[in-house]
Amino acid sequence: MNTVVCMKQVPDTETLIKINAEGTGIVTEGVKWVMGPYDEYGVEEALQQKEKFKAGKVTIVSLGPDRAIEAIRTGLAMGADTAVHINDAAFYEKADPYATASALAAAIKDLEYDVIFCGKQAIDDDSGQVPAILGELLGLPVITQVIKLEVADDKSKATVTREVEGGHAIIDVPLPAILTAQKGLNEPRYASLPGIMKAKKKPVDVKTVADLGVSVEPMTVIKEMSLPPARQAGKIIEGEDAAEKAKALAKALHEEAKLI
Amino acid sequence: MxxxxxxxxxxxxxxxxxxxxxxxxxxxxxxxxxxxxxxxxxxxxxxxxxxxxxxxxxxxxxxxxxxxxxxxxxxxxxxxxxxxxxxxxxxxxxxxxxxxxxxxxxxxxxxxxxxxxxxxxxxxxxxxxxxxxxxxxxxxxxxxxxxxxxxxxxxxxxxxxxxxxxxxxxxxxxxxxxxIKTMVKSVEIAASEEPDQTEAEIIVSGGRGMKGPENFKMLEDLAHTFGPTATTGASRAAVDAGWRDHAYQVGQTGKTVSPNLYIACGISGAIQHLAGMGTSKVIVAINKDPEAPIFTKADFGVVDDLFKVVPPLTEEVKKIKG
Structure with missing residues (x-):
């Protein structure tokens, strides 16, 4: 089974975000960059499907500047076979979800795949839109928030479980299709030492957006970025014992905060 | 316009x-x-x-x-x-x-x-x-x-x-x-009438301090006492430990929530968790560690054992609600 995994390198979840002097983006200095956590579930699922079918190829496709190669190598070290790195800093700087999906679609359209995996969202801009646009551009069905995947033996279709509000839905979809990975789909593996050594020699096809013949202007523009207002520590509820404190807290929620 | x-x-x-x-x-x-x-x-x-x-x-x-x-x-x-x-x-x-x-x-x-x-x-x-x-x-x-x-x-x-x-x-x-290529075979929704975390007005959330899955019942009881607009949540630590389903997770790799009241029980307050609930209108923290970062964001803090605070709190809320 052949799969493509769309992957974005993002700041680690423990990163404290600071806004740059121009107010248009974040300070990237000192940030620890990692593979998008939801993309990681996508890579893992692609590897598990390949192992199950004992055949096929896993290709990682990523749009990002030079630094993105580190996350690509992580995916290769986990076991992916090849990668396409759309390395175009100027395009990446102002790329919105539409522009990103357009570049990914151009890179993917000539690859062989039964499933395209994406993370359900990148945890930096949190848009969650690229998979839908990619589906529209490639003419493929998209199922979001996937927590379970069963591919038919002949790879013609799959039965997919997706998270919906308050429960889940089971959906049949013909392949190829785009599936977005949600936490719960699997437990991503760590790259092994031999895996890391091998990854250094695996092919990474570096392309610019011009190579791909894409010329897309963004459809959404960030005008300004800011930090949320700082929250101040409030008051510590005092009391003789825990029961007294509970009583005082209930009173505060009732009388001061007016929430009960 | x-x-x-x-x-x-x-x-x-x-x-x-x-x-x-x-x-x-x-x-x-x-x-x-x-x-x-x-x-x-x-x-x-x-x-x-x-x-x-x-x-x-x-x-x-x-x-x-x-x-x-x-x-x-x-x-x-x-x-x-x-x-x-x-x-x-x-x-x-x-x-x-x-x-x-x-x-x-x-x-x-x-x-x-x-x-x-x-x-x-x-x-x-x-x-x-x-x-x-x-x-x-x-x-x-x-x-x-x-x-x-x-x-x-x-x-x-x-x-x-x-x-x-x-x-x-x-x-x-x-x-x-x-x-129309996909076919929805079945949809299973839990019988619970609780709202989704992203839409709830009150969330009672538990972290590592809950010590085990069985103790979340206590948080459910408190949430139910608040009424039908309340639900429960969990930190990544509690979800990764297998105590709660991922659907409950609040934080950067879970749900970003903005309820009127967020009660964090036994949650220390990792950066990725604080990001996910920082816009809650009122935050309450119950934690026995006075140094827990969650207290720097909380409007009301209770430094004590949550197992001794939550049950009487539920009783007090019941009284007020009449």
Missing amino acids: PGILIYAEVQKGEIKKGSFEVTSKAKELGGEVSACIIGSGVEALAPELAKYGADKIYVVDGPEFEKYEPEAYVQAFAQVAEKVKPGIIFTSATAQGKDFTPALAARLKVGSISDCVDLSMSGDKAVAKRPMYAGKAYAMVEAVGNPQVFSIRPNSFPVNESAGAGAIEKVTVNLDSSK
């Missing part, structure tokens, strides 16, 4: 509160407010949208829309949009809204701006404020194309009764069934 078209979402036979919130916001912004409701047997719900400001309500009603399937819903809504030609489209960024909105925008060949928490007009342009990095930063974003599509986070705007003209029109759509 450009016309605004709203996607009114139906779950369990009712229009979602988030859809009323965006209708109220549209009415406040001025201009013509239209809404589109899609489903099976949903026509009777349409007048409710008029209460909150819809001047025109388009109803797409048929058995083929009984279960939500993005392609069919997108085709139907796009045909209504083609007719209405709105300058702006609003949806509520519910679980379904997050699936539907990007697909709709892609079909209309525009970009959409997701999970907005505020919105103002600048001429014919709507400028949206939206969180990034799970709320560690905010961006002011503008759409270039037409229509401008926004999904709006639940609980961002109040629901205001302010009647619109409320003319109802049934619309027959032509579905291109060759494009």
